[in-house]
Amino acid sequence: xxxxxxxxxxxxxxxxxxxxxxxxxxxxxxxxxxxxxxxxxxxxxxxxxxxxxxxxxxxxxxxxxxxxxxxxxxxxxxxxxxxxxxxxxxxxxxxxxxxxxxxxxxxxxxxxxxxxxxxxxxxxxxxxxxxxxxxxxxxxxxxxxxxxxxxxxxxxxxxxxxxxxxxxxxxxxxxxxxxxxxxxxxxxxxxxxxxxxxxxxxxxxxxxx
Numbered sequence: 001x002x003x004x005x006x007x008x009x010x011x012x013x014x015x016x017x018x019x020x021x022x023x024x025x026x027x028x029x030x031x032x033x034x035x036x037x038x039x040x041x042x043x044x045x046x047x048x049x050x051x052x053x054x055x056x057x058x059x060x061x062x063x064x065x066x067x068x069x070x071x072x073x074x075x076x077x078x079x080x081x082x083x084x085x086x087x088x089x090x091x092x093x094x095x096x097x098x099x100x101x102x103x104x105x106x107x108x109x110x111x112x113x114x115x116x117x118x119x120x121x122x123x124x125x126x127x128x129x130x131x132x133x134x135x136x137x138x139x140x141x142x143x144x145x146x147x148x149x150x151x152x153x154x155x156x157x158x159x160x161x162x163x164x165x166x167x168x169x170x171x172x173x174x175x176x177x178x179x180x181x182x183x184x185x186x187x188x189x190x191x192x193x194x195x196x197x198x199x200x201x202x203x204x205x206x207x208x209x
Contacts, residue, residue, distance in 0.1 A: 045116025072197030086183025
C-alpha cells in the first residue's frame with residue numbers, strides 16, 4: 001500500500017496530462033518528431049531534477065536546520081494548493097505563469113525550461129520527493145521513490161509525445177475530469193502529509209515533567 005501511495009503521489013503531482021494543452025500551445029509549428037524530442041528532454045529534466053532533490057534533501061535539511069515534520073507540513077500545503085487548482089481544472093501558477101507560457105511559445109527549445117522545470121518538476125513535485133525520500137523507513141520504500149520518479153518520467157514522455165492523440169481521444173472535457181479526479185486524490189495525500197508533519201513535530205518536543 002505504501003509503494004502505491006509513493007507512486008501515485010509523484011505521478012499525480014507531476015500530472016503530465018494537465019501539461020498537454022500548454023505543451024501543444026508552445027509547439028504549434030513543431031513536427032511530431034520534434035515534439036517527441038522536446039517531450040524526451042522535458043521528461044529527462046523532470047526526472048533528474050526530482051532525483052537530485054530526493055538525494056540532496058537531507059543536506060538541505062541539515063544546512064537550514066529544517067525538521068522533517070516542518071517540511072512535511074510545508075510540502076502538504078504546497079501539494080494542497082496544487083490539488084485545489086486541479087480539482088477546479090486549472091493549471092497551477094506554481095507550475096507556470098502566463099508570462100512563462102508566452103515565453104515558451106517564442107522559444108525554439110522548451111524541453112528544459114519551462115517544460116521540464118517548472119511545468120513538470122515544480123515546487124510541489126520537488127517538495128513531495130524530498131518528503132518521501134526522507135520519510136522512507138525501509139530500503140523498499142527508498143527504492144520505490146526513485147523507481148516512481150523514473151516511471152513517472154517515462155509516462156510523462158509517452159503522454160507528451162502523443163499529446164495530439166491524447167487531446168483528441170480524451171478531449172478537453174475528458175482531461176478536465178481526469179485532472180479533477182487526480183486532484184481529489186492529491187488533496188487527501190496533502191492532508192495526510194500535514195497530519196504526519198504535525199505528529200512528527202510534536203514528537204520533536206517531548207512533554208515537560
